[in-house]
Amino acid sequence: MTINALARPRILASKFNVRNFFERIQESVFHQYVLQTLSGPPLIEEAERVGREPSTGHLSFTSTNGTVEEKKVLDMGKVHKMKQEKVSAWTMRVLIEAVGASGLSTISHTLDESSNRKKRSDKEITNEMEAVAVAYDIFNNVAQPNSSYIEEEDLLRFMIKEEVDLVLPLIECSETGKITRKAFTEWVIKVYTSRKALGHSLNDTKTAVKQVDKILTGVLSVIAFIIWLILMDIATTKFLVTA
Template sequence: MKRLMHIVRKGTLSTLDEQLEGSRGNEEDESAVQITDEMQAKVAAKKIFINVAKQGSKRIYLADLMHFLREDEALKAIRLFDGESETQGISKRALKNWVVNVFRERKALALSLDDTKTAVKKLHQMLNVAMVVEEMNILTTVFLRFDKQKITYPNSVLATKPIANYYRSPDMRDDIDFSIHVSTPVEKVSLMKQRITSYVENKSEHWHPAPSIFVRDVEDMNRVKISVWLFHRMNFQDMLERWKRRGLLVEEMIKIFKDLDIEYRMLPVDMNVRKMPTLASNRLPSNWKACTN
């Protein structure tokens, strides 16, 4: 166990280049094939792509990996990305993002093992509040809330509460709800769904394909409630990244609504004026004077 912890804390990620260089007699300095920061992770991903993909190709395919790995190992490797990679290949961007995420996770694990007080630094959801485990004691656990406030819970209380663990969760779903006017033509609604789906599927590094877009309800006889359900290619451990991706999608949806002239209007309100106050001034709004000239 001590050896494992030492490897995680002190070790560095090795790349395929490192193995290739090792077979050539370690001609280059060891630091040149180790990943110690995110920039080196991106450089390593680029070198891997160039060395593995066919010249001029924009993706790495299963056949390319089988030049370096057994068939079962190549299949396991390509399935680390998404279900479509086995047939459509791995893009340069997808490979870069994957290598950077692996580096981040390993770095986070190494840092957490350096201090027993932060040995479980994983994002949790408890009592509808996202918090990070800051310190674990025999009788109490200290959490760090999103605004950096420390909250202490007795372990006897935590033992009776369900705690959702973001860190160990698979790719998670996000929901976006909005309303449109009930008189919106069906053709516009259909085109809106197509454009939202197209945006999501073109952002394959952020989202899984085929989002669910459907009518949820009709409210007050004048608005139709529509929901978009879609899956991130990540869990919500990195909450900031989750909201960035979601924000970009919402901005694109607003652009689509404007392009298609899709809007929501309030119901008309009847007003009966029985008495008007006596006019106490002969001044008129400035735009009225412009209209009378």
């Protein structure tokens, strides 16, 4: 049995992970981006106001490596174009970090008492009640004052047309194409529960791969020990013959 043959289960497990989770991870990352973008200021509207060309946005998240926290950014334009068969191992790792290393979060603006200015921070959703509260805040942030609906024009203040076209089919709209508060709230809850389920699946798979690694390490150790015994036996035999 060769080393390549022993490593094959690990390689197959990794390929299975990519094939099984890529679309779910890509979708979850986009959902995270939508929540962050709609909870913040209308960046597209602001860009047009100053004469800047609107473009696809970025998703920021915090990756934790031991005790060290690192801010990372994903270009959503590139995420939209990713194809499963062409995605690199490094890119897949970053996408998994975006889903697993950080929780589902939105942008929260709180008042910094020291400077009397608003400061931006990430607000993580940890249960369904918080998902409902987030949906309420985002709806009020996006919809026109006193409106019962979010319309396409409202979303275009925050996202480019191509992204809005991806968002609208995700949320159950009325016959007029408008998004009610109830429909938006149900979608945010669905996003939270899907993200939670995906996180559990990734953790379970990570545990399974670690078990494969342990088995491979054990097998390799046994093989190395046997080879050592064989070499020692050969050396001993040669010594006795020459003596």
